[in-house]
Amino acid sequence: MLEQIFSSIARTKVIKFFCVNAQDKFFVRELARRLGVQLNSIRRELKNLEDFGFLKSEEQGGKKYYYTNQSFSLYPEIKAMVFKALAIEEMNIANKMSKIPGLKLLIFTGVLTDSPASTDVLIVGKVNKGKFDKYLGKIAEGLPEDLRYTFLPLSDYLYRLDITDKFIYDIWANEKIIVIDKISDKIKAKRLDEFDFKHFRPEE
Numbered sequence: 001m002l003e004q005i006f007s008s009i010a011r012t013k014v015i016k017f018f019c020v021n022a023q024d025k026f027f028v029r030e031l032a033r034r035l036g037v038q039l040n041s042i043r044r045e046l047k048n049l050e051d052f053g054f055l056k057s058e059e060q061g062g063k064k065y066y067y068t069n070q071s072f073s074l075y076p077e078i079k080a081m082v083f084k085a086l087a088i089e090e091m092n093i094a095n096k097m098s099k100i101p102g103l104k105l106l107i108f109t110g111v112l113t114d115s116p117a118s119t120d121v122l123i124v125g126k127v128n129k130g131k132f133d134k135y136l137g138k139i140a141e142g143l144p145e146d147l148r149y150t151f152l153p154l155s156d157y158l159y160r161l162d163i164t165d166k167f168i169y170d171i172w173a174n175e176k177i178i179v180i181d182k183i184s185d186k187i188k189a190k191r192l193d194e195f196d197f198k199h200f201r202p203e204e
Contacts, residue, residue, distance in 0.1 A: 010041040013141070014049060018068045019082040020143065025058075025065040035141075054078065090139060097135045098180040102126040104154050108177040111143060115174035121149035122171055124157045124183065154183070 013035045026034075032042045046066050049055045056069045069075065090108075098106060103125045110120035121139070123132065129151055140147035152160075160168045 008045070010035075010037045011045045011048070013037060014042070014045045015054070015078065016082055016086070016141070018049075018055065018066075019079045020086075022068040022070060022079070025060075025067040027063045027065050031066070093135050093138055094177075094179040097132065100127055100131050102128070103180060104182045105157065106179040106181075107171060108179060109171050109174065110148060111145065112139070113175040113177060115170075115176060117170040117174055117176075118167060119148045119150040119171070121147065122152070123149065124152045125154055127151070157183070 014031070014037075017031070017035060028039065028042055028046065031037075031046070032039045035042070037045075046055060046057075050057055050066070053072045054069060054075065055066050057064055057066045059065075090112075094106070094108070097103070103123065105122065105124035107122040108120070109115045109117040109122065112120050121136065132149075136147055136149055157168070
């Protein structure tokens with residue numbers, strides 16, 4: 001979607017990255033590595049975007065760092081468009097992931113929902129992990145850190161649910177996006193009702 005608007009895959013990647021990471025500064029080689037774009041292409045796009053006003057740069061320790069110009073008059077519109085496109089893209093990816101055979105539960109959490117959970121994607125079921133790679137890689141584009149994901153067999157997930165495992169609790173107790181859930185409606189309601197983890201609550 002954004003590639004058609006910005007007319008360049010490299011430019012799109014750079015703009016998305018700096019919208020998502022608007023508070024940080026990055027040097028050229030770091031950007032090339034993180035975005036998987038050739039160094040010359042990155043340099044060209046950074047110069048164009050700096051000339052345009054979307055980016056600023058400064059010298060630190062012999063390196064030139066680039067950062068988002070949040071005072072740029074068009075920045076709010078560009079950011080809104082990028083995040084709307086990312087939301088649509090994420091929904092499309094989630095829809096494709098949900099159709100992978102053997103999948104029982106798929107939850108987006110952690111950095112994807114600003115949750116303190118210790119994973120970003122929970123995948124439960126007997127699935128081919130390799131089929132998730134390209135989708136997980138697509139979701140991870142532009143994130144400030146590597147995407148954390150967890151694969152669990154159904155039996156392991158149910159066991160953790162039964163023993164009120166803190167890892168599972170942190171996922172369910174905080175912000176999350178449940179993409180697909182073929183488990184909860186098939187287990188006893190009481191099992192979920194009792195999933196309140198009282199022993200994790202601080203004493204008053």
